[in-house]
Amino acid sequence: MAILKNELLETMSVAQAVESLFPEPVSLRIEAYDGSIAGDVDAELTARIVSPQALSYIITAPGEVGMARAYLTGAIEVDPLDPGDPYEALKAIQMAIGKISVRPMDVPALIRSLGREVLQVPPLPKTESPSRLRRVTRGLTHSKGRDADAIHHHYDVSNRFYEMVLGPSMAYTCAVYDNDEMTLEEAQRNKFDLVARKLDLKPGMRLLDVGCGWGGMAMHAAQEYGAKVLAVTLSTDQAQWANDAVAKAGLSGQVEIRHQDYRDVTESDFDAISSIGLTEHIGVKNYPAYFGFLYGKLRPGARLLNHCITWENNRRNGGLERLGMRPSFVDRYIFPDGELAGSGTIVSIMEDTGFEVEHHENFRNHYARTTRAWAQNLSANWDACVAEVGEERARVWGLYLAGSSFGFERNNIQLHQVLGVKLDGNDNRYPWRHSFGA
Numbered sequence: 001m002a003i004l005k006n007e008l009l010e011t012m013s014v015a016q017a018v019e020s021l022f023p024e025p026v027s028l029r030i031e032a033y034d035g036s037i038a039g040d041v042d043a044e045l046t047a048r049i050v051s052p053q054a055l056s057y058i059i060t061a062p063g064e065v066g067m068a069r070a071y072l073t074g075a076i077e078v079d080p081l082d083p084g085d086p087y088e089a090l091k092a093i094q095m096a097i098g099k100i101s102v103r104p105m106d107v108p109a110l111i112r113s114l115g116r117e118v119l120q121v122p123p124l125p126k127t128e129s130p131s132r133l134r135r136v137t138r139g140l141t142h143s144k145g146r147d148a149d150a151i152h153h154h155y156d157v158s159n160r161f162y163e164m165v166l167g168p169s170m171a172y173t174c175a176v177y178d179n180d181e182m183t184l185e186e187a188q189r190n191k192f193d194l195v196a197r198k199l200d201l202k203p204g205m206r207l208l209d210v211g212c213g214w215g216g217m218a219m220h221a222a223q224e225y226g227a228k229v230l231a232v233t234l235s236t237d238q239a240q241w242a243n244d245a246v247a248k249a250g251l252s253g254q255v256e257i258r259h260q261d262y263r264d265v266t267e268s269d270f271d272a273i274s275s276i277g278l279t280e281h282i283g284v285k286n287y288p289a290y291f292g293f294l295y296g297k298l299r300p301g302a303r304l305l306n307h308c309i310t311w312e313n314n315r316r317n318g319g320l321e322r323l324g325m326r327p328s329f330v331d332r333y334i335f336p337d338g339e340l341a342g343s344g345t346i347v348s349i350m351e352d353t354g355f356e357v358e359h360h361e362n363f364r365n366h367y368a369r370t371t372r373a374w375a376q377n378l379s380a381n382w383d384a385c386v387a388e389v390g391e392e393r394a395r396v397w398g399l400y401l402a403g404s405s406f407g408f409e410r411n412n413i414q415l416h417q418v419l420g421v422k423l424d425g426n427d428n429r430y431p432w433r434h435s436f437g438a
Contacts, residue, residue, distance in 0.1 A: 013038070014049060017113050027092065045092050048077040053122040055114055060121045064329045068399060072125040072392050083395050084379030087372070087402040127393050129336045159241045161388045162214070164381040165374050165397065170214035170241070173277040173307065174367040174415045184373040187366070192220035195274055197436035198359065198419050199303050201225040205271035208232075208297060210262040211278025215242030215255070221274075222254040230267060232260040262293070269299045279308035284317045284341045291353040300424035304355065306346065307417045309367070314342030329403070333396050343416040355420030358430055363415040368408035375401040 012020065013036030029046040030039035039047075049055070054075035058066040070076040081089040111118060166172055167184055175187035176194050195217060201207065203226030209218045212231035215238075221227040233239050239259035246255045262278070273294050282290045294304055311317065317340070331338060347357050378385060378397055385394045407413040421430055 012113055014055070014114065015039070018049065018055075044080075045089060046079045047093065048079065049075075050077055051075050052115070052117060055118045056120055056122050059118050064403075065332055068329050068333065068396075069122075069125055069128070071399070072127070072395055073122070075122075082379050083391075083398050084382040084385070085375040085402065086398050087375060087405060090399070090402045091406065125333075125392055125396075127396050128332050131332075157237075157393065158388050159214075159237050161385055164385055164388070165378050167373075167377060169216055170245075171216045172213055174363050175370045175373075176363060177366050177369060184370070184377075187370070188216070189220070192217050193224065194436065195276065195305050195307065195417075196221055196225050196227075198305050198417070199272040199274060200435065201227050201272060204228065206230070206269070208265065208267075208270045208273045208294075210265075210273065210275045210294070211281070212238075212242065212257065213277065214238050215245055215257055217274050217276055218242070218255045218257065219246060219249055219251055222251045223249065227254070227272075229255045230258070230265070230270075231255065232258045232262050232265060234259070234261055265297065268297050270297050271299060271302050273298060273302075273304045274307075275304070276307040277309075279306060279346070280335065280338050280340060282339075283337070284339050284345070287341070287346070287349045288353065291350050291355070295353050295355060295422055298422045300422055301427075301429040302422050303358075304350075304420045304422070305417060306350070306420070308346070308415070309340055310343045310346065310414050310416050311340050312342070312411050312414055314344040317341040317345055329399070334400050340413070343414065343418065346416065346418055350418060350420045354422065356423055356430075357418060357420050359417075359419040359434060361417045363417065364408050364411065364413075367415040368405050371401045371404040371408065375405070 014032035014034045015030045015036035015038035018030055018032070019038040026039060027043045027045070028039045029037070029041055029043040030049070031037050031046060032049040033051055053073065054070040057069040057073075057075060060066065061069065067076070071078070078086070078089050078093065162170060162172065167188075169185050169188035171188040171191070174191065175184060176191040177187045178190060182190070199207070201221055205225075205227050207218070207221050207227045207229045209221070209229055209231040212218050212233050213235075215231060218229040218231035221229050231242070233242070236259055239257055242257040246252055246257055275294065279287075279290070291304075291306075298304065343360065343362070347360060350357055375398065378394070378401065382394065385397075404413075408415070
């Protein structure tokens with residue numbers, strides 16, 4: 001049977017060869033550059049293989065990176081598809097791709113059918129980062145120079161682009177929804193307020209906000225709670241935008257935004273620390289040093305709120321592309337050197353550092369809704385976003401947001417807030433019950 005299949009593969013059209021990769025029928029029409037058609041010819045969704053480069057991308061990098069390369073370069077087209085919000089189309093395609101099965105014994109026949117040129121790697125998309133093993137110009141993973149490069153790759157793109165995608169809050173982290181009617185802006189404000197309440201902020205308290213983004217948490221803490229805030233970010237664009245926003249809000253006397261690595265903060269004895277979306281950039285092996293550093297910046301009795309994306313369990317800590325492992329779309333296109341851990345790992349390391357963990361909360365469904373809202377913003381502002389950052393990068397964002405929504409919806413990834421207290425001897429001064437309504 002294998003011999004018969006191999007003989008058939010050598011005589012198949014391009015569309016038929018692609019269809020043969022699926023062990024069972026899929027609801028997808030397949031059209032190819034040789035004029036051939038296969039799959040479900042009446043399906044609502046069409047995958048159009050525009051050039052042989054599409055097959056080269058897929059064969060030389062099987063999985064999500066190869067498919068992304070083909071899509072971003074236009075070697076594969078999908079119809080219908082909203083490039084700003086490709087959620088529905090990508091969901092159908094992912095269901096089909098998940099059924100692909102390439103048997104090693106079939107590969108030689110496929111190559112003979114499609115031509116040896118499919119083994120040549122075409123030019124890569126301009127927005128793709130090198131593999132982790134090739135990112136050595138600025139030092140080892142999570143050195144200060146290399147971290148600065150990674151942050152620059154993702155955040156120093158265009159503040160105007162982020163304004164259109166994120167909305168007025170300029171909050172690039174999971175929003176917190178209290179009901180189905182809440183808007184994205186209301187939910188982002190709700191998130192900042194929840195963090196402030198968990199930290200028990202009071203007028204005059206000193207807050208350190210690490211990885212402050214565009215300053216949303218820092219300004220909320222100052223405006224609504226009277227806190228004095230030191231906020232740091234490695235992104236030059238974020239720091240500039242946040243400083244301008246602070247000045248416009250009349251908060252320059254309460255909020256200081258620095259373009260600085262959190263590890264270079266020399267001040268200490270803070271009353272509270274907020275870390276919202278920074279831990280993903282730290283590296284799992286650096287968690288003990290990270291939480292130890294923050295612990296040392298707090299006065300006794302003070303609180304740390306750590307808010308970050310996590311894996312759904314504690315068995316797969318680390319990045320998706322380590323030591324030459326299968327490349328990850330997120331690592332190559334979104335967050336170079338980013339790594340995740342399970343929430344239990346974070347809790348364990350915080351406790352080993354000396355924190356008493358008082359509260360732990362999962363916002364997985366909230367982040368699925370947040371990324372859907374961002375994708376809808378991208379779609380609504382598509383032409384302006386393309387004009388600002390180019391079509392390829394805008395398409396990257398469409399894929400990223402749709403894929404993120406799937407990940408949170410299917411419980412492949414989660415979002416956790418963990419609240420820890422630096423004990424003051426035997427008395428941590430924590431109330432008998434939580435005062436933040438959760």
